[in-house]
Structures are given as C-alpha cells and as structure tokens.
Amino acid sequence: MQSIFLTGEPQSIPDVLAAKDQRAALQAEIFSQNPQGTLLDVKLNIPGPIKNNHYLQKLFAKGCAALEQDLTAQGLKYFLVNGWDRSSGCENFYLLNDAAKSVKEVAIEFEDKNKLGRLFDADVLVKEQPAALSRSKLGCPRRHCFLCERPAKECARSRRHQVAELQDYISKIYEEEFN
Template structure:
C-alpha cells in the first residue's frame, strides 16, 4: 500500500495549537459579524505530523465540493496552511439542522470520516453529536468510539495513516 504521507511539512503540537487558536479567533470574529447565522468549519482529521500535502488537498477538495453546496453559504473563508486545509462557512441554516447534515456527510461517505465539521453559533457555541442524540464518531480502524481509541492510543499513527492512504486510494486517487 502506497502511503500519502511521504510529502508535507511536519507539524509540531505547537504548530497545531497555534493553528487552532487562529481558527478559534476567526470563528469568534465571524460570530460577531454574523450574530444570527451559523458558522460551519470544515477541516480534515489527520493523525501524525503531516497535515497537508497534494493528496490531502485533493481529498479536502473532493469532500468540500460535495458538502459545501448543501449549505449555500453567504460567506466563505478558505485557509490553507501546513497545518491543513480549512474552510469556514457562514449560512442562515438552523445550526442543529446543519450539524445533522454534517454528521450525515461524515458518517455516510467512506472518506467523510476523515473530515471534522464543526457547527456553532453565537447563541449556543459548538453543537455536538451527543447533545443532538447522535452516535459518537467511530474509529477508522475498529469502529469503536473514536475518542476512546485516540485517548488510549489504541492504534498507532502508522496504522491510522495506512487506513487513510487506503481510503484515499479507493475513493480519491484516479
């Protein structure tokens, strides 16, 4: 199996946290500017130090091209750094409905499981699967609770990257 993780600039924990801080600040600015609307943040959920390269860009583009039109955003902000591609959308859809659509995308497409789609608004903050009565995210390897697998480090980064490379080969790579 050919890996898609041979290229890209490795990211440290500090790099990832700085990117998260930047994204959170942008989300907050969008919520201030659009206080009655829903903010949707789309990013990839990629383990290990390589978070962005041509293959991951292709994966992100394929998924976001399918997902974004559903929301008819009134504003789009695209970010692309070594920490990974991201897209922030502002739309007028009810946030709970938007989160349910995001979960459907994440759960029903094989490569949808590689996406992390956050939905938030000024009134409520982040919407979670659990508070909407939806199942927790499943692990790519064993289909157990993904957070539990990540917390316990049940699977190695190499195992997860191999699974992602396999999904990429099956779903994206021409």
C-alpha cells in the same frame, strides 16, 4: 499501496495549538460580523505530524465539494467566508442562515455516509454557545474509529492504534478515490 504522508511540513504540538488559536480568533471575527449566523467549520482529521500536502488537499477539495452538494440538496444556502490551506491543514469556514440543528444533521450525514466523509470533522457553531453543537445533543451516536468500532475519541485518547496504521487507512481511501 503508497503512503500519501511522505511529503509535507511536519507539525509540532505548538504548531497545532497555534492553528487552534487562529481558528478561534477567526470564528470570533466571523461571529462579530454575523452574530445570528450558523458557522460550519470543516477540516480533515489527520493523525501524525503531516497535516497537509497535495494528496490531502485533493481529499479535502473532493470532500468539501460533496458536503456542499449535500447542503444544497437539503436547501441550505452557504457562503464560504474563508478557506485555509496551511501546513497545519486545510480548513473551510461556511456561514449559513439556517438553524444549527439542520446544518449539524447534514454534517453528521456527510461525516458518516462514506469513507471520505469519515476523514472530516464538520463542527457547527453559533455565537451563543461556547462549543460546537454535539452529536449527543441531537441524539446521534458518537463517531467510530477509522479502524475499529470503538468511539473515535476513546481510541485517540488511549492511542490504541499506531499513527502508521491510521495513515495507511487514509492512504487507502486516497487510492480508492483517485486511482
């Protein structure tokens, strides 16, 4: 198995933080134009300095197509407001007129139902709440780590796994999806 992380522009912590600030600004702009809407912000969870390349773009596109299919199957109508393909990663911003809880339920199912969905972070936001709607508010279990059964945030904070191990896992998923 070949690593899919051999190409791409390495991102520094300031690069990642700048992308986070740009994301927040775009979210605020979307809500200023659509204050009653539900925003679904979708990106990949990618460990290490390489956040985007042609392999990750293919994973992102395939995953977004599956998510869009799930939304449609549940009768949720979405509009792609903006899509980014930057060195800091790919990201789609979907606007819906449906209840945030309904959108989050579809997002959770997408994130949990298969290996490809597990690579994604699908945040659901509404203007009146300062943070994304959490799984715990819906009584859903926390996300598990790619490599073990511990909570993902716990493994990420403690750096329990080497970046290379996590990248190998993602490379394997790419191989399974496209080869």
